[in-house]
Amino acid sequence: MVRDKEIASKTAELLLQIKAIKLQPQDPFTWASGLRSPIYCDNRITLSYPPIRNFLREHLADTVEDQWGKPDVIAGVATGAIGIGMLVADYLNLPFIYVRPEPKKHGRQNQIEGHLEKGSSVVVIEDLISTGKSSLNAVEALKNAGAQVKGMAALFSYGFEDTVKRFKDLSFDLYTLSDYEQLITKANQMGYLNEEEARLLSSWRKDPANWNQALIS
């Protein structure tokens, strides 16, 4: 859920400005979930722009404090949210850990990197939510390690129905700085999309799992 429409609109504008949004309908991206998609939102690029990462860091930190108060620890979902998660932790002067998709195969075989005391309250930072599988997997690992996970703040979510339902069914709080609606509205305002691209993105969003590249070629 987006907390503030103005921040959501500004975040979308910044992502478009630095070309973090890529459209490639003729050569679709493969997402972490395996879905094939005409759009990819590369939030990692924000780290390369200090004024933009500061804006995101501050609004994510505000989200954390307003929604849950200061937790004991901030956790980033590896690898995309290690950078932004660390910036948020630093801004709030809190310890930071990060969670791998699975335990490391060598060394200490950790899934959670950093120091986490059992019973600590944790807020998770994620860069992007598509299906929510990666971030909910991190939440599960944290819970298994004895953390009290308060909620999650992310930069962006596609807001797919199934994903919203997944978080709702778990009664797990997710707040995002921006979302797909804000992105498309801003992209239209900024003349970032031509008519065909706008049509494509709207048809894709209705049924992303069955979107067929062949239909638009």
Ligand SMILES: O=P(O)(O)OC[C@H]1O[C@H](OP(=O)(O)OP(=O)(O)O)[C@H](O)[C@@H]1O
């Ligand atoms: O909601 P989901 O369907 O799980 O997809 C979103 C995840 O995909 C991306 O990570 P990716 O797996 O590409 O790896 P990275 O973070 O190491 O870049 C992104 O950083 C999220 O963690």
Ligand SMILES: O=C(O)c1cc(=O)[nH]c(=O)[nH]1
């Ligand atoms: O689902 C994903 O893997 C994904 C989608 C997207 O737009 N951006 C990203 O970094 N990952």
